[in-house]
Amino acid sequence: MYIQPEKLTFTISEAVTSTGIGRTKLYALIKEGHLETRKLGKRTLIPAPSLRALVDNLPRAARIAA
Incomplete structure (x- = not known):
């Protein structure tokens, strides 16, 4: 069985997919x-x-x- 190592970095697209944060908001968070x-x-x-x-x-x- 292959165990995938934990990711060290995420591309912008991967970060968007992984977090659900939109691309524009992600770039704003980087800028800030x-x-x-x-x-x-x-x-x-x-x-x-x-x-x-x-x-x-x-x-x-x-x-x-509730």
Whole structure:
């Protein structure tokens, strides 16, 4: 059985798919300094810990009374 190693970085498209955050909002978060990026040629890569920290630090949604 092949176990895929944990991703170290995400492309913009992968980050959009993985988080559900839209492309425009993702670029805004990068511009505002909320996400770290690295460049490899023309590719913009987001380190996994930076993306995880962003999601972990989002405010919790309000609970809806049943």
